[in-house]
Amino acid sequence: MTTLSTDVSAEGQSPYKGASGEAIRHHxxxxxxxxxxxxxxxRTYSCALWEGEDDDLYSAQQRKLAYMAxxxxxxxxxxxxxxxxxWGSMLRHxxxxxxxxxxxxxxxxxxxxESMKEWTDERYDVRVQNWLDHEETRYDAIISLGAFEHFARHGMSREERIEAYRTFFGRCRDWLAPGGRLALQTNVAGRARAVDRQTVKEMLFVIERIFPESVMPxxxxxxxxSERTFDVVTVRNDPDHYVRTCRFxxxxxxxxxEEAEAVVGAQTVADYLHYLESSARQFERRNLGLARIIFERV
Ligand SMILES: C[S@@+](CC[C@H](N)C(=O)[O-])C[C@H]1O[C@@H](n2cnc3c(N)ncnc32)[C@H](O)[C@@H]1O
Structure with a gap:
């Protein structure tokens, strides 16, 4: 790996920078x-793309990486x-x-x-840096999996969220040539059903204990x-794929x-099991969706 950078200096400034470094490090x-x-x-930490009953998680993750790439x-x-x-699975792919x-x-x-430090191949350039502070000029393609949820937070109004997301799409547009593509995978709020008590409790738990300063858009x-910066090429909604991933x-x-408790303690392991099982339930109930969207720069 070639570059080590720790540029997280401008937290809390305008435009909205998404979840703080502290909130991200918490998780x-x-x-x-x-x-x-x-x-x-x-070490892929986002929803897999499953095929068939006998599929295994590694193959389903590789399929997802290939689909998005x-x-x-x-x-x-x-x-x-x-x-x-x-932890760099898309970079390696x-x-x-x-x-x-x-x-x-x-x-x-x-x-x-740190986990990618021994990747000495010059083709890798990994940085601790907010995309808002990223100043490279041109890319042929952009991919983002499971990060968009951190680009706005619970409690922001719809207008504030859209403004934050518009900044993101504007940056991506600047980095791409016309016709260049952005592949985005993110959890989304499912709006199909009325939210029940258990859902509210489980979502609050996730917001407060697991993913602070984040929101499902x-x-x-x-x-x-993304209007006026990108055309939508394809959209998939795959909530059942996240049910299966979370349960796995x-x-x-x-x-x-036992091994996990030795690393992070019993309470954190219990919290994570609760988060993974309740997330699976929320995808199953369609209170959450899993969007995979391919955009093309206009
Ligand atoms: C759920 S993980 C997904 C990791 C990876 N894409 C995967 O699928 O395995 C979310 C990642 O987004 C990163 N992230 C969140 N907000 C960010 C921001 N504003 N700028 C850069 N990275 C960010 C986190 O540090 C973390 O690496």
């Missing part, structure tokens, strides 16, 4: 060993940006499978950056915020409970 810097116990071996037309590209790169010449990954988690926010993670964490 993602619990300890890499903890996440490695229950994520698949590619090819949707963004990243294959053989010179430069691709991954906004919210996690881009270099090793899609033959991309240079990948840039942004995260707000120093622990995630209604898909209409995303579409409205919860089962794995349960099976490795």
């Amino acid at each position: 993602y810097d619990l300890g890499n060993e903890f996440y490695y116990l229950w994520l698949d071996r590619s 090819t949707g963004a037309r990243a294959t053989g590209a010179k430069r691709v940006l991954d906004i919210g790169c996690g 881009l270099v090793e499978v899609q033959d991309v010449e240079h990948v840039v990954g942004l995260t707000l988690s120093p622990a995630q950056l 209604p898909i209409s926010d995303i579409i409205e915020a 993670w919860a089962e794995t964490l349960t099976s490795r409970r």
